Amino acid sequence: EAQVTQNPRYLITVTGKKLTVTCSQNMNHEYMSWYRQDPGLGLRQIYYSMNVEVTDKGDVPEGYKVSRKEKRNFPLILESPSPNQTSLYFCASSLRGQGTTDTQYFGPGTRLTVL
Amino acid sequence: AQSVSQHNHHVILSEAASLELGCNYSYGGTVNLFWYVQYPGQHLQLLLKYFSGDPLVKGIKGFEAEFIKSKFSFNLRKPSVQWSDTAEYFCAVNTYNQGGKLIFGQGTELSVKP
Numbered sequence: 001e002a003q004v005t006q007n008p009r010y011l012i013t014v015t016g017k018k019l020t021v022t023c024s025q026n027m028n029h030e031y032m033s034w035y036r037q038d039p040g041l042g043l044r045q046i047y048y049s050m051n052v053e054v055t056d057k058g059d060v061p062e063g064y065k066v067s068r069k070e071k072r073n074f075p076l077i078l079e080s081p082s083p084n085q086t087s088l089y090f091c092a093s094s095l096r097g098q099g100t101t102d103t104q105y106f107g108p109g110t111r112l113t114v115l
Numbered sequence: 116a117q118s119v120s121q122h123n124h125h126v127i128l129s130e131a132a133s134l135e136l137g138c139n140y141s142y143g144g145t146v147n148l149f150w151y152v153q154y155p156g157q158h159l160q161l162l163l164k165y166f167s168g169d170p171l172v173k174g175i176k177g178f179e180a181e182f183i184k185s186k187f188s189f190n191l192r193k194p195s196v197q198w199s200d201t202a203e204y205f206c207a208v209n210t211y212n213q214g215g216k217l218i219f220g221q222g223t224e225l226s227v228k229p
Contacts, residue, residue, distance in 0.1 A: 004158075033217075035219075040124070040221055041221060042119075042121075042205060042219040042220050042221045042222050043159075043205065043207075043219040044219070045217065090158065090159065092159075100147070100209075101147050101164065101166040103149075103161045103164065104161075104217060106151075106158040106159040106160075107158055108157070108158045109158055
């Protein structure tokens with residue numbers, strides 16, 4: 001089944017404790033992206049990747065890192081999480097990059113709480 | 116900067132009522148337009164998209180949307196809603212400048228009463 005998977009689905013952590021949220025897609029998509037969803041703000045892009053070893057900042061990249069060593073994986077890293085990073089995070093992928101008509105497929109989401 | 120605005124934050128309807136959710140974007144160039152739906156506890160799914168051709172686009176589950184270029188609008192419609200349509204709906208746009216970023220509206224929560 002074609003899908004985007006994320007782990008973990010739920011995470012409660014404390015300020016400053018490094019964490020990684022994994023994202024994997026099995027559709028051989030070139031483009032992958034991370035969003036955060038906050039009430040009243042919709043989804044905002046954190047980082048995106050046009051292909052392996054190519055990443056770039058989205059609208060709200062502060063406090064986050066990403067890497068794209070393999071085509072299928074795009075982990076999101078929070079080196080020192082803070083309470084304002086409490087949010088619902090979605091990974092997404094599409095066949096090609098931005099500016100195309102390609103549909104972005106979303107993962108199930110990771111609900112992160114930083115105490 | 117480009118932006119997407121959804122006028123209604125929360126809409127409550129009874130089953131069989133007609134639905135129209137507003138979406139306006141601010142960008143004068145070529146755009147691709149999308150409506151996504153997020154059912155409770157689930158991830159976002161594409162309802163429909165428009166990039167060229169007939170401005171009236173039909174999507175899944177009986178939804179349709181009309182692109183009106185002069186109004187910078189892409190409103191979502193459904194003639195008769197069902198309880199199962201209860202969800203949050205997001206309008207999104209991508210453009211060809213600044214990397215063609217996918218920009219989302221704030222979302223509209225739809226509650227359908229049985």
